[in-house]
Amino acid sequence: MVRKSIWEARLDKFKEAAFKKKLKAAFISNTKNCSYLSGFTGDDSFLLISEEKNIFITDSRYAEQAAAQAPDFQVREYKGAMLDALFEELGKNKINVMGFEDSDTFISTYKNMKRKLGVRLEPLGDALLKQRSIKDATELGNIKKAVQVADSAFEHILGFIKPGISEMDVAAELEYNMKKNGAEKCAFDTVVASGERSSMPHGVASSRILKKGDAVTLDYGAVVSGYCSDITRTVFIGKPEEEILKIYGIVLEAQRRAIEGAFCSMRGSEIDSIARDYIKEKGYNEYFGHGLGHGIGLDIHEEPRLSPKSETIIKNGMTVTVEPGVYIPGKYGVRIEDDIVINGQEPIILTKAAKNPIIL
Numbered sequence: 444m445v446r447k448s449i450w451e452a453r454l455d456k457f458k459e460a461a462f463k464k465k466l467k468a469a470f471i472s473n474t475k476n477c478s479y480l481s482g483f484t485g486d487d488s489f490l491l492i493s494e495e496k497n498i499f500i501t502d503s504r505y506a507e508q509a510a511a512q513a514p515d516f517q518v519r520e521y522k523g524a525m526l527d528a529l530f531e532e533l534g535k536n537k538i539n540v541m542g543f544e545d546s547d548t549f550i551s552t553y554k555n556m557k558r559k560l561g562v563r564l565e566p567l568g569d570a571l572l573k574q575r576s577i578k579d580a581t582e583l584g585n586i587k588k589a590v591q592v593a594d595s596a597f598e599h600i601l602g603f604i605k606p607g608i609s610e611m612d613v614a615a616e617l618e619y620n621m622k623k624n625g626a627e628k629c630a631f632d633t634v635v636a637s638g639e640r641s642s643m644p645h646g647v648a649s650s651r652i653l654k655k656g657d658a659v660t661l662d663y664g665a666v667v668s669g670y671c672s673d674i675t676r677t678v679f680i681g682k683p684e685e686e687i688l689k690i691y692g693i694v695l696e697a698q699r700r701a702i703e704g705a706f707c708s709m710r711g712s713e714i715d716s717i718a719r720d721y722i723k724e725k726g727y728n729e730y731f732g733h734g735l736g737h738g739i740g741l742d743i744h745e746e747p748r749l750s751p752k753s754e755t756i757i758k759n760g761m762t763v764t765v766e767p768g769v770y771i772p773g774k775y776g777v778r779i780e781d782d783i784v785i786n787g788q789e790p791i792i793l794t795k796a797a798k799n800p801i802i803l
């Protein structure tokens with residue numbers, strides 16, 4: 444028996460979801476979705492998927508790479524305009540209705556497509572986002588590696604943080620360490636928020652100099668084989684004030700409860716409220732303004748969301764962050780973030796970096 448490649452399996456699943464409403468073809472323009480369905484790791488390329496044929500549309504920069512990385516596709520190299528090539532392929536393959544990625548198409552592009560292609564365009568909606576929210580074994584393996592790189596960078600940075608260096612020094616060292624250990628790039632701009640800046644949940648590293656008594660929030664991630672990790676730890680330089688240690692304990696306990704209670708079949712909002720209710724009980728609700736977590740994968744923020752508004756039913760194989768935080772404006776903040784995989788009633792915690800309050 445010939446085993447299906449992961450790409451074939453993903454394509455079959457996609458076609459099943461997208462083609463069920465009598466659609467015969469779909470045009471994929473989102474770079475991450477192209478990569479997810481074909482295996483191609485470059486950009487500026489497009490997929491035309493039909494019941495009979497999978498066509499990979501790209502230009503001379505990527506034609507050779509596409510042929511090697513996306514063997515389930517027939518590569519169509521275009522010169523001139525991409526939409527002209529797409530128009531030709533639609534005619535050749537007698538396609539007159541085509542799904543397109545409505546959530547990823549500029550209005551100007553849509554207008555051009557309508558004018559040039561002469562086919563009926565049907566929005567694909569969120570079928571692919573939903574599919575991507577549940578990770579297959581290959582994806583889980585990649586995410587685990589990305590988490591390991593971030594974990595070991597945390598261990599390394601503990602020996603590097605000291606009074607007198609800047610937040611940017613810390614960010615540069617974290618990023619260098621991750622790249623030396625297998626990260627293709629950083630998952631997003633590294634957050635190093637120290638002292639009073641730690642009350643800014645997404646305070647990207649600045650020139651602020653670290654000093655004794657600072658809380659330092661580090662939020663960063665690695666990309667390995669296209670997949671992101673996302674971790675946050677708050678550490679202290681010298682003995683911190685009493686109140687922030689108390690807040691640290693509250694955030695940690697809120698996170699522990701949410702992780703231990705993140706079960707399959709719950710709504711995203713129910714998992715969010717485990718942490719939120721606890722923080723509220725402790726009197727800090729107004730200082731926890733963001734959602735509890737988000738899916739990670741090819742994108743750093745993807746489906747599902749764990750937030751007060753999330754109606755999404757959480758399923759096995761979803762890989763999400765759990766990151767409660769409490770931020771007192773102008774004073775300090777604490778956030779602790781782990782990456783977990785939903786697995787029945789026993790969520791798997793991927794991040795291993797220490798979470799006991801660390802005083803450097």
Ligand SMILES: [Mn+2]
Pocket residue numbers: 673764766780
């Ligand atoms: Mn995050």
